[in-house]
Amino acid sequence: MFKHKHDKKHSVVVVSAIYKYDEFKTEFDKLVSQASSKIKVPGYRPGKAPKEQLLARIDYHSIENKIFSNFLDKNKNEIFKYLDDKKIKFLPVFSNVDIKDKKDKENKDLEIEVSLPTIPDFENIKFDDVKVKFELPKITKEDIEVEMSHFTSHLTKKTEVKEKDAKSQLHDTVNIDFKGFINNEPFEGGEASGYDLELGSNSFIAGFEDQLLNKKVGYKGDVKVKFPKNYFVKEYADKDAVFEVKINKIFRQDSVKVDDEMIKNIGIKNVSSLKDFEKYTSLKLNLEQLSRQLTNYVNEVIFEGYSKFDTKLNEIFFKERVNALRKDFEKRLESFGIKKREYITMLKSSEEEIEKEFVTLAEKEVAIEFVREAIMKDVKKSNDWETKYAKEFEILTNEDEAKNISLFLSMNESLLTKIGKDKESKELVTFISKKLKF
Template sequence: MKATWEKKEGNQGVLSVTVPAEKVDQAIDQAFKKVVKQVNIPGFRKGKVPRQIFEQRFGVEALYQDAVDILLPEAYGEAIEETGIKPVDQPEIDVTQIEKGKDLKFDATVTVQPEVELGEYKGLEIEKQNAELTDEELQEAIDHSLGHLAEMVIKEDGEVEEGDTVNIDFDGYVDGEQFEGGQAEGYDLEIGSGMFIPGFEEQLVGLKTGDEKDVKVTFPEEYHAEELAGKEATFKVKINEIKYKNVPELDDEIANELDSEADSVEEYKENLRKRLAEEKKVKAENDEKEEAINKAVNNASVDIPEAMINNELDRMMQEFAQRIQQSGLDLETYFQISGQDESQLREQMKDDAEERVKTNLTLTAIAEAEEIEATEEDVDKELEAMSTQFNISVEDIKKTLGNTDIVKGDVRVKKVIDLLLDKAKLVEPSKDDEEKSED
């Protein structure tokens, strides 16, 4: 077999393939064996028509399409391997010669993986992330954990405060008329949760059980109900009950409830500090890596074929469908609830899909430029790490994956990202950035 590749404009080219006559005749023979089973000719049992009679009746040309179907997959695959191209979409095939006793010739118009023009990816200035755990962050984590153990207690006397949960009746009016969805009885609302229209919850602070008040608010301009967007409204509200969170004090018993490996408050705090410190360290490193990736990708130039974006969109749609299935929905139900259809959702995802493709292409190009490969030892270490993380044996992981190509690719990408960060220049954040972080 002979194959030649001619690059055309953009990411397309023509793959010209010649298959030897010997293979063509073999394929025609296979085609006959397949077709003759379906042929009915008077005087012959089905499937027993002699080849000569068949060709006299129908012509050998009747076998050409089936022969092409037999030859094309293997010939196209071998041609790709021989020329070293990387197709990203199904080819357009044009058979230019098919005849018994002669070579098969066809041209395949192919869209291939684009070439990436790398920009700067070494020596990138990356903002150094703070990886030190503060006492304030530790206390916030403790308070958050204790909050999960809090019990709701009815406030017999006293006023509504931030963090309280109030049970209310409310009735909403716009221009003096009740509006649909603006009424409820016995509704529990946590003050400060931001669940209601801006300004609503704040006006309940200071009220007592049994109090009534006209709460005046303005619906946001971007409110989901267009007939209410930007409108002023008055809600007649009655406070039925006030409840507050009774947060337990941290003692040895509570510490053990929060962490079964801790027998005292001190042990609990120490274990928590170690865990949070490690989490913050990992997050800081991941944030630095993400910035390095983004800068390397932004510095690169590549003309991405639409087919690659569409393929990535297909993957993203599958991921999205799996996520909503975990919440008990399917795509059809989601579309009904959201008022969207698949084309609208794909359009929303398109920019992210293009960014994903560009990122993958850029990291692959850097790997090739730096001659970075994943060794068998690298793959084995990654499989061991996966085995520990998911509590599955390495052999079972291999069986599930079928082969380790995906793992090998992931390891290669990780090594590229490590290179980007290793070669980067870590700079301290500006004062403005620190103030924003604190805010």
């Protein structure tokens, strides 16, 4: 009864089903009769007007659609079973319906083609040619000291620095005036007065905040940066910019004496001394950065492997993600009081280009999820992590969460090995066992 064509490259299967003409005609005549009986023509009771007037008012297109919809609803389970028997993984949704030969001569059976998204087999993706740099955390003693100071800062407040020779430090808030230029021309959105910027917040273009460290109040100078290649304003992307900056004020967290007695009262489980707090902070910083870098690395490797793979996801799989991204985008614009059309004009872009970016981002996010799930099927955690390291992680949190940290690292170690990144897998283990000095 059925036949199919499986387009693996575009992840869609087209199933053909035959609708016998006699069956179609019987159903068609029945629905036409039902529709005729309800049609009102001025001067006549419903369904009692001359036949030609009734037939002229019938929506035949709607009737045909209903017939085909009923046919597919009646046969969908058989179609699904047919695909199951053919060992084709599919999403049980008819993404497209096409009627063949409908306009051919009378008494000919109809061929109905239905398209269903198929679930790609990503288990065979190769990552041998994927080159992504794996960077491990490089946490310094200064980073640890700054974080310890920052952690205890909630016990104090920020006040204006009055000393004449005082220079700005990491986590200080500087009140600044700035004006940006590209090719010696000021650009829209690149100017502000009395702006409070926390140094180290990474809220400005990379390098901007660093150039304001070790500067005194009254400083005037140029800050030189480069917009990222993927900057949301395409006109500025990958371009050099110079900002004229003046520091009006510096605000700094009031100092607090950090000693064993104070550490006992900050409420961190298993931390009762300054030495414990230092170990806690070091471990926390290393694991947080490792988690980000490891996740980003694996995701980039996976997506590059997907990009080189012949098979791609059917767009139906990331349609909802596109809608979510669009809604989030519109909600953020609304929160800033910006109209969508004004924003698009400012970007010198178009609604189509922005929509294309949503699709690209959504496909990447969903593709990473699909591929990761496929290659993780037979990946097993190593018990070594739990026996060797979980206890050490308990300084950060409770026993269950410590095991979760171990599981995350264990699964990623195995995942790296599975995709042929043995070198990176060993580097991960070495980092945990030696760099953190367990």
